[in-house]
Amino acid sequence: MSMPVPALDQLWVYLSASPLLHLLVTFVAFMGASYFNRLLGGTPLLHPVVLTVALIIGFLTLTDTDYATYFEGAQFIHFLLGPATVALAIPLYDYRERVWRMLVPILLSCVAGIVTSVTSAVGVAMLMGASRETVLTLAPKSVTSPIAMGIAEKLGGIPSLAAGLVLITGSIGCALGPVIFRLVRVRDPSVQGFTMGVAAHGFGTAYSFSSIGAVAGAFAGLAMGLTGLLTAFILPPLVHLFGL
Amino acid sequence: MPLIVGMSVLLGCQFLGQILVHELQLHVPGPVVGMVVLLIGLMINGRVPEGLRTSGEGLLRYLTLLFVPAGVGIMVHFDLIKADFWPITVTLVVSTALTLAVTAKVMSWLTRSMPRDPHDEWREERP
Numbered sequence: 173m174s175m176p177v178p179a180l181d182q183l184w185v186y187l188s189a190s191p192l193l194h195l196l197v198t199f200v201a202f203m204g205a206s207y208f209n210r211l212l213g214g215t216p217l218l219h220p221v222v223l224t225v226a227l228i229i230g231f232l233t234l235t236d237t238d239y240a241t242y243f244e245g246a247q248f249i250h251f252l253l254g255p256a257t258v259a260l261a262i263p264l265y266d267y268r269e270r271v272w273r274m275l276v277p278i279l280l281s282c283v284a285g286i287v288t289s290v291t292s293a294v295g296v297a298m299l300m301g302a303s304r305e306t307v308l309t310l311a312p313k314s315v316t317s318p319i320a321m322g323i324a325e326k327l328g329g330i331p332s333l334a335a336g337l338v339l340i341t342g343s344i345g346c347a348l349g350p351v352i353f354r355l356v357r358v359r360d361p362s363v364q365g366f367t368m369g370v371a372a373h374g375f376g377t378a379y380s381f382s383s384i385g386a387v388a389g390a391f392a393g394l395a396m397g398l399t400g401l402l403t404a405f406i407l408p409p410l411v412h413l414f415g416l
Numbered sequence: 417m418p419l420i421v422g423m424s425v426l427l428g429c430q431f432l433g434q435i436l437v438h439e440l441q442l443h444v445p446g447p448v449v450g451m452v453v454l455l456i457g458l459m460i461n462g463r464v465p466e467g468l469r470t471s472g473e474g475l476l477r478y479l480t481l482l483f484v485p486a487g488v489g490i491m492v493h494f495d496l497i498k499a500d501f502w503p504i505t506v507t508l509v510v511s512t513a514l515t516l517a518v519t520a521k522v523m524s525w526l527t528r529s530m531p532r533d534p535h536d537e538w539r540e541e542r543p
Contacts, residue, residue: 228484242488249485252475253483255427256475258433258451259426259471259472260476261429262464265464281522284518289514296507302500302507306500332492333497335489339489352520356517378483381476381477382477397451
């Protein structure tokens with residue numbers, strides 16, 4: 173009561189200018205979302221990352237903060253994506269014999285997944301009457317965001333929107349994955365993990381580690397890297413077939 | 417100290433990856449090449465050093481958190497998404513479902529004759 177409003181205002185200006193606030197907001201939102209997800213029995217329909225992102229966007233909208241300001245704090249977390257991607261080599265090394273044994277199925281199903289992903293995305297988007305730019309932006313949706321941005325740019329799509337759509341695809345993949353696996357009766361954790369990596373890149377990889385197991389995580393990481401590499405070669409001629 | 421050694425190995429591989437991408441003009445992100453570099457290193461070394469495992473698995477355990485800052489970036493594109501909302505939504509859901517189904521089906525068909533690993537965690541998804 174005794175605190176006058178201008179002082180609070182100044183305190184806010186001071187706090188929001190330092191990266192500390194938005195770093196803390198990210199951690200707290202993540203903890204809250206994870207707790208809420210556990211309360212709901214760990215449902216894949218409300219992915220903790222999606223809830224975290226929604227909470228943070230809500231906070232930023234309420235406090236009238238732009239994304240650049242938020243990212244100044246959050247970049248410390250974002251930075252760790254690099255070493256985490258490198259660390260995917262560890263589970264891959266642990267399961268190297270299995271990967272080697274399954275090498276031919278791995279390569280073939282990866283190509284099958286990419287062709288399905290690109291043709292269905294371009295086909296459905298064209299049928300729904302999306303603009304040419306949107307269609308080209310949707311084409312690389314299943315690829316990890318830095319690669320997808322590069323592909324979208326080369327094709328004539330919108331790179332920054334491609335990055336956003338990639339993230340939505342990732343969360344849709346995590347929600348649909350368990351349902352689809354039950355429908356097509358696939359139980360092998362290596363197949364489940366690999367599929368999640370092909371369709372939902374890093375989100376699918378994180379999901380595989382946390383909800384299926386270490387084998388699935390290793391195969392998902394492999395699939396994510398492989399899909400990124402192969403899509404860069406397969407996608408342009410495929411999109412060309414649609415006359416784009 | 418082992419944690420610091422582990423983190424240095426990860427960052428070192430990423431660094432090498434960035435250099436390779438830049439020098440060879442590859443269209444792949446540096447960390448992905450860094451992953452290949454580390455994998456080759458582990459194969460030569462023949463085992464995963466303790467510190468590297470601790471820091472690597474620590475990072476992977478919180479992999480989902482690391483996507484949050486980029487995910488919040490979607491707020492910048494709300495207008496673009498609104499303009500093509502239905503085509504984008506239907507495309508993402510249909511295409512992702514098809515990709516999951518086809519990939520899973522093709523791979524389990526191709527591996528149908530392979531021996532199953534008895535150590536697999538056959539954990540069913542939670543209801």
